[in-house]
Structure formats: structure tokens, C-alpha cells
Amino acid sequence: MDTYLPLLATLIALLLGLVVGKGWERYKLRDGRWVDRRRLRETPHYMLGLNFLVDSQVDQAIDELTQAASTDPDALEIQMILGNLYREKGQVARAISIHQALLPRPDLTTMEHAYVLLCLGLDFRHAGFVDRAIEAFHEVLALDAQNRYALVNLQKLYEEQQQWNEALQVRERVAKIDSGRHPEDQQILGFLRNELGAAQQRTGNHAAAAKILADAINVDSRTAPAYLNLGDVHEQQGNLPAAVEAWEGLTEALPDRAYLAFERLERGYLKLGAQGRFVERCQRLIARNPQDWRARLALSRHHAAAGRHREAFELLLAALPYNPHGLTIHQEAWRALMALSLEPELVRRYVALARDAVFYLDPHVCTRCRYRSTELLWQCPQCHEWNTFVEERMAPAKDPTAVDMEP
Ligand SMILES: [Zn+2]
Structure with missing residues (x-):
């Protein structure tokens, strides 16, 4: 998708030049003399080519622009566009040879270069060709340090190579250029720091990992996995109270992601001899968001483990309407009913609720590209954006295609 943007930008620049007429596009200084671009427009191919381009008719655009280029071999932009069109068609070798042939031109301005x-x-x-691509984008930046396209492409390449430190440094340059105009910058910086911290954690460098993960949360409090990883690092360091504090931080900052920390918190509280805190935390989440079926399920399991099956069962019945297809809820409900000797009134209430269960598709959806996933993902495998997944609202629906999205 983003490979298409430079093409569009070039196209817009060309169209602007046509409109302005007397602007940079019409006359260009080459070797100290002005070159007239009107020659190009004396044949129809240039305009036809641009029209086909606007219409996304790539093959026709290539035909017309190739003819226009033969009229005026000096027209650099047409060669650049032709190369880009061949790339879009998948003829990358041809695109490379067209673009490479432009480099030795002695009259290239810095910006054209x-x-x-x-x-x-x-x-x-x-x-x-990852290494050559990285090299080319660095060369762009040597000529034009503010080139956002080059920086963003470089960032994505480093991400693909899992070179998180390099990706982070490049994104910091993008954020500096954006200077607050793009709110997603902070989020991306947070997630890249989290990846960097997780990589440090895997190599056993706990102190450095803890610092970077804390930074990730400071940069953007929405960096959910950083809370989990930070707690895990503290736990590995033997500092359980600090671990619990980090995991609790997730439930405070992002209640809809709190469930990711439930198992860790339950284990941590148990070791600290403070099991009551788990009950309190779940109850607080339910009070804040009555649709939170996961907090009810977690609390239900907690009660069941302590033999409090009636409390466990009531929580499951309260959770079921918000996730009627949740297999784990049904399993837990049957376990509770067995423990309560299949008390007829309880079985009747369960069956009545379960009857309303409806079919759900993969519940996690990317807000950018609509990619669907059964599990929560931090980076979309399709559009490669960070933290774009929302969960479809857990409310009974007759038609699975008409399910509302969370705000
Ligand atoms: Zn996506």
C-alpha cells in the first residue's frame, strides 16, 4: 500500500505543474539553461498517460507515457513514473533498470537525485533485496534528511528484520518531523520500545529490559504488552511486588486488556499471601465495565477453586449474555452445576440463557484493513500497523455480519 504513495505524490506534483503552467514543471534549469516542457504536450501521449494513471489503467498509462518519453527523453518524471508503474505490475527488474539508468544523468538536482x-x-x-533497499533509503536521507517516505520505509524494513533499535531510531526521526501532528507516532514509539525491551529480556539483560519497558509505558500508556513484559522481568529478578505493580498497571490503564494479566496477578497475589486482592481487582473491573465477561470468568474460577460454587455459577450466568459463544464459560458452568449436584432451578436458568447463544466470527478486527483474527495481535500481519485491533462488541446478535464495533 505505502509503495503506492510516492507514485501518487509524483503524480500530484506533475498535475500541479500542469495547472500552474509557468511553474517549475514547465521550465527547468538544466546545465544553466531553461528547458521548455511544452514539447511534451504537443503530443497527446503525456496527457492521455496521466489520465489513464488517474483511472488506474496501468497498462494503457505505460503505453502512452512510453510514447511521451520518446518525444522528450529528458523528462525525468516520466521515466520515474514508468519505473514505478512497472514495479506496481510486478516487473521489478524492469523498474530497477529504468530507475538505475536515471542515476548517472549529470543534470540531476539534489531533490531529483x-x-x-x-x-x-x-x-x-x-x-x-533488503540490504540494497536499506542502503538506497539511507542514500535518500543523506540527500534529503526530512524525507518521511524514506524514513517510514526504512522503519518497516528494520521491523521486518526485527532490528528494533534501528526501527526505533528511525521512527524517532519521523516523530520529530511530524512534531505532534500524527498521534500514532507515540503509539508506534511505545510498541517499538516494547519489542526492544522484550528482546533484551530474552537475552537475559533484565536491568536494561526493565528500563526500556518502563520507557515504553511512559511514552504511551496504551502499550499493553509492555506492562506484561515489565512484570515478567521483575518476577525473573525476584521482585514479585514490583511485578504485581506492573501487571496491576495494565488493569488500571487499559481495563479492556486487563484479562491478559489475570493469570499472572492471581499467581502473584497467591505467593504474596494476598488472594483477597484478586477478588477486589476483578470486582472493580466489573463495576467499571458491566460487559466485562472475562473478569467475571476469572473471578468465577477463583471462587470455584476455593469451593465457592454458587458464587462461581452466578458470575458465569452474568458473563454469558456478553459472550454467549464462549466455550470456556459453558464448560465452567457445567463444572459448577455438577459441583452443585445439578440443582434443577440452576440448570433451568442456564439452559434458558444458553438458548440465546449466537454464532460469532473471529472477534478481533483490524480497524485499518479489517483483517480478522481469533486472537489479539499487537501488529497487524496484513497492514503492519501497530495496536489497531478492536474486539467486536459482545452482545447477542441475530446476524453475525451486523455486529457493532467498539468505539
Ligand atoms: Zn491491518
Whole structure:
């Protein structure tokens, strides 16, 4: 998707040039003399090519622009666009050779040079030549340090290579350019720090991991996995109270993700001899959000483990309407009913509720590209954005295609 943007930007620049007429596009300084671009427009191919381009008719656009380019071999932009179109068609080798042929031109301005290198970087990335793509984008930045396309592409390449430190440094440069205009910057910086911290944790560098993970939360409190990882690091360091504090932090900052910390918290409270705190925490979550079926399920299991089956059962019946297809809720309900000797009135209430159960699709949906997943993902495998998944609202629905999205 983002490989298409430079193409659009070039196109818009061209169209602007056509409209302005007397602007940069019409006359360009080459070797100290002005070159007239009107020659291009004396044939219909240039305009036709642009029209086909706007219409996404790539093959026709290539035909017309190729003819236009033969009229005016100096027209750099047309060659750049032609290369980009071949890349979009999947003919990457051809795109590379067109773009590479532009580099030795003696009359390239710094900005033109940077653009040709940007196109080449995109070609290499498309072809899977990671090292050459990284090199090309760095060359763009050497000529044009503020080039956001080059930076974002570089960030994605480093992410794909799991070079989290490099990805983070590049994104910090993007955030500096954006200077607060793009709210997603903080979120991406948080998630990249979390990945970096998790990598440190895997190599056993606990002190460094804890610092980076705490930074991730400070940069953006929505970085849910950072709370879990930070707690895990503290636990590995033998500091259980600090671990519990980090996990509790998740339930405070992001109540809808609190369930990710339930198992850890229950274990931690047990070891600290403070099991009552687990009950309190679940009750607080339910009070804050009455639809929270996961907190009810967790609390129900907690009660069942202590032999409090009636409390356990009531919590399950309260959870069921918000997730009628939740197999674990049904299993726990049957376990509770067995423990309560299948008391007829309880069985009747359970059966009445279960009858309303409806079918649910994979509940997690990417808000950017609509990718669906059975489990919660922090980075979308389709559009590669961070933290874009929401859960479809757990409310009974007759038609699974008409389920509301959370705000
Ligand atoms: Zn997506």
C-alpha cells in the first residue's frame, strides 16, 4: 500500500505543474539553461498517460507515457513514473533498470537525485533485496534528511528484520518531523520500545529490559504488552511486588486488556499471601465495565477453586449474555452445576440463557484493513500497523455480519 504513495505524490506534483503552467514543471534549469516542457504536450501521449494513471489503467498509462518519453527523453518524471508503474505490475527488474539508468544523468538536482533513489529503494524492497533497499533509503536521507517516505520505509524494513533499535531510531526521526501532528507516532514509539525491551529480556539483560519497558509505558500508556513484559522481568529478578505493580498497571490503564494479566496477578497475589486482592481487582473491573465477561470468568474460577460454587455459577450466568459463544464459560458452568449436584432451578436458568447463544466470527478486527483474527495481535500481519485491533462488541446478535464495533 505505502509503495503506492510516492507514485501518487509524483503524480500530484506533475498535475500541479500542469495547472500552474509557468511553474517549475514547465521550465527547468538544466546545465544553466531553461528547458521548455511544452514539447511534451504537443503530443497527446503525456496527457492521455496521466489520465489513464488517474483511472488506474496501468497498462494503457505505460503505453502512452512510453510514447511521451520518446518525444522528450529528458523528462525525468516520466521515466520515474514508468519505473514505478512497472514495479506496481510486478516487473521489478524492469523498474530497477529504468530507475538505475536515471542515476548517472549529470543534470540531476539534489531533490531529483533523492527521488530517483527513493524509487530504487522501493523497487529493491518490493523485490526482497533488503540490504540494497536499506542502503538506497539511507542514500535518500543523506540527500534529503526530512524525507518521511524514506524514513517510514526504512522503519518497516528494520521491523521486518526485527532490528528494533534501528526501527526505533528511525521512527524517532519521523516523530520529530511530524512534531505532534500524527498521534500514532507515540503509539508506534511505545510498541517499538516494547519489542526492544522484550528482546533484551530474552537475552537475559533484565536491568536494561526493565528500563526500556518502563520507557515504553511512559511514552504511551496504551502499550499493553509492555506492562506484561515489565512484570515478567521483575518476577525473573525476584521482585514479585514490583511485578504485581506492573501487571496491576495494565488493569488500571487499559481495563479492556486487563484479562491478559489475570493469570499472572492471581499467581502473584497467591505467593504474596494476598488472594483477597484478586477478588477486589476483578470486582472493580466489573463495576467499571458491566460487559466485562472475562473478569467475571476469572473471578468465577477463583471462587470455584476455593469451593465457592454458587458464587462461581452466578458470575458465569452474568458473563454469558456478553459472550454467549464462549466455550470456556459453558464448560465452567457445567463444572459448577455438577459441583452443585445439578440443582434443577440452576440448570433451568442456564439452559434458558444458553438458548440465546449466537454464532460469532473471529472477534478481533483490524480497524485499518479489517483483517480478522481469533486472537489479539499487537501488529497487524496484513497492514503492519501497530495496536489497531478492536474486539467486536459482545452482545447477542441475530446476524453475525451486523455486529457493532467498539468505539
Ligand atoms: Zn491491518
